[in-house]
Amino acid sequence: MIGVPGSSGPRRARLAAVGYYVPDRRVTNAELEQIVDTTDEWIVSRTGIRERRIVAPDQATSDLAIRAASNILESAGCAPEEIDVLIVPTCTPDQLFPSVAAVTADAIGAHGAAAFDIQAACSGFIYGLAQAVALVESGLARNVLVVGAEVFSRIINPADRSTYVLFGDGAAGALVVGDDDQGPSGFLGFELGADGSKGDQLTIPVGGTRHPASQAFDPADAYLQMNGREVFKFATRVMEDSATRLLDRLGMTIDDVDLLVPHQANQRIIDHAVARLGIDPQRVFGNLDRYGNTSAASIPLALAEARDAGVLRPGMRVMMVGFGAGLTWASCLVRYEPT
Numbered sequence: 282m283i284g285v286p287g288s289s290g291p292r293r294a295r296l297a298a299v300g301y302y303v304p305d306r307r308v309t310n311a312e313l314e315q316i317v318d319t320t321d322e323w324i325v326s327r328t329g330i331r332e333r334r335i336v337a338p339d340q341a342t343s344d345l346a347i348r349a350a351s352n353i354l355e356s357a358g359c360a361p362e363e364i365d366v367l368i369v370p371t372c373t374p375d376q377l378f379p380s381v382a383a384v385t386a387d388a389i390g391a392h393g394a395a396a397f398d399i400q401a402a403c404s405g406f407i408y409g410l411a412q413a414v415a416l417v418e419s420g421l422a423r424n425v426l427v428v429g430a431e432v433f434s435r436i437i438n439p440a441d442r443s444t445y446v447l448f449g450d451g452a453a454g455a456l457v458v459g460d461d462d463q464g465p466s467g468f469l470g471f472e473l474g475a476d477g478s479k480g481d482q483l484t485i486p487v488g489g490t491r492h493p494a495s496q497a498f499d500p501a502d503a504y505l506q507m508n509g510r511e512v513f514k515f516a517t518r519v520m521e522d523s524a525t526r527l528l529d530r531l532g533m534t535i536d537d538v539d540l541l542v543p544h545q546a547n548q549r550i551i552d553h554a555v556a557r558l559g560i561d562p563q564r565v566f567g568n569l570d571r572y573g574n575t576s577a578a579s580i581p582l583a584l585a586e587a588r589d590a591g592v593l594r595p596g597m598r599v600m601m602v603g604f605g606a607g608l609t610w611a612s613c614l615v616r617y618e619p620t
C-alpha cells in the first residue's frame with residue numbers, strides 16, 4: 282500500500298462483498314458425546330449448537346483465511362493486486378508471527394498489500410471493519426479486505442466440557458472499497474469498546490511473554506479458559522447496550538435496522554439481546570446451530586450466508602453486534618452495497 286492521506290480527495294467507504302470458507306468436516310453433538318461427558322440435549326438447550334466444522338490435521342488458520350479471501354474477491358470481481366490492505370482479525374493465528382494476514386496476502390497474490398492481524402477476539406471483525414473504513418475514507422487505501430479467521434479446535438481443552446462444545450473453525454470476511462464521490466459513507470457508525478479489568482474471565486494463560494511456552498507449564502493453561510457465567514452476563518448486557526448507544530448516537534431506533542446479525546456464541550444470549558432490543562426475530566439472522574462459535578469469523582460467516590439465502594439484499598441497513606475476550610465489544614451499522 283502506498284498513500285497520502287487526503288491527497289486523492291474525499292472517498293466514501295462501501296461494504297462491497299462478503300464471503301466465507303469453512304472446513305469440510307462436520308462434528309455433531311453426538312460425536313462430542315464420545316469425547317466429553319455431555320449430551321446433545323444439554324448442548325442444544327444451553328447453547329443452540331448442533332454441529333460445528335473442524336479443520337483437517339494439516340490445516341491452520343491461514344489455510345482457511347486464504348480460501349475465504351479468494352471467495353470474497355471472486356464475488357466482488359476484484360483482482361488480488363487491487364488490494365491495498367489485508368486485515369485478519371484472529372486470536373488463533375498459525376503462530377505468534379508472521380501474521381496470518383502476511384501469509385494470506387502472499388498466497389492470494391496481494392503482493393502490494395499492507396497486511397496485519399488484529400486481536401479483539403469475537404469483536405475482531407467489526408474492529409477490522411472500523412480500521413478498513415478509516416483507511417479508505419482518509420484516502421490512504423482504496424480496497425481493504427477484512428478476513429476473520431479462527432481455528433478454535435486447537436485451543437479448546439477436551440478435559441473441559443463447558444468450553445469444548447462451544448466452538449468451531451472457519452473464516453469469513455468482507456471487502457471494503459472506496460468510491461470517489463461525495464455521498465455519505467456506506468458505514469453509518471461504529472461503537473467499539475474494551476474492559477480489560479475483566480480480561481481474566483476469558484484467557485489462554487500460556488504462550489505469550491508472561492508465561493512463555495518455552496517454560497514448564499500445566500497443559501491446561503495452554504488451552505482456552507473461560508468463566509462462562511460471567512461472560513454470559515457481560516454478553517447479555519453489552520449486546521443491548523452497545524447497539525442502543527450506536528442507534529442513539531445516530532438518532533435512529535431499532536426500526537431503522539433491516540437486519541441484525543449478532544455474534545453467534547449462544548442462542549440464549551442472542552434471544553436475550555433480540556428481546557431487549559425489541560427487534561422482530563424475523564429480522565435477525567443466525568447460523569449458530571451449524572457452526573458453533575467461530576469467534577472473529579462468526580459475524581461475517583452469518584452475513585455471507587444471509588446473502589446466499591437472499592435474506593441480505595442490496596441497500597439493506599445491517600446492524601452487527603459482538604463481544605469477546607478482552608473483554609471487548611463492538612457494533613456497526615452499515616448499508617450493504619455490493620459491487
Ligand code: ACO
Nearest residue numbers: 319320323402403442443446509510512513546547605606
Ligand atoms: N455438558 C453437560 N453438562 C455441562 C456441560 C456440557 N458440555 N458444560 C457444563 N455442564 C454442567 C456444569 O458442570 C454444571 O453442572 P452442575 O450444576 O452439576 O455444577 C451445569 O452444566 C450448569 O453449568 P453452567 O456453567 O451454569 O451452565 P450455563 O447454563 O451457564 O451454560 C455456557 C454454560 C454455555 C458456557 C454459558 O455460560 C455461556 O454460553 N457463556 C458465554 C460463553 C460465551 O459466549 N463465550 C464467548 C466467548 S467469545 C471469545 O472471545 C472467545
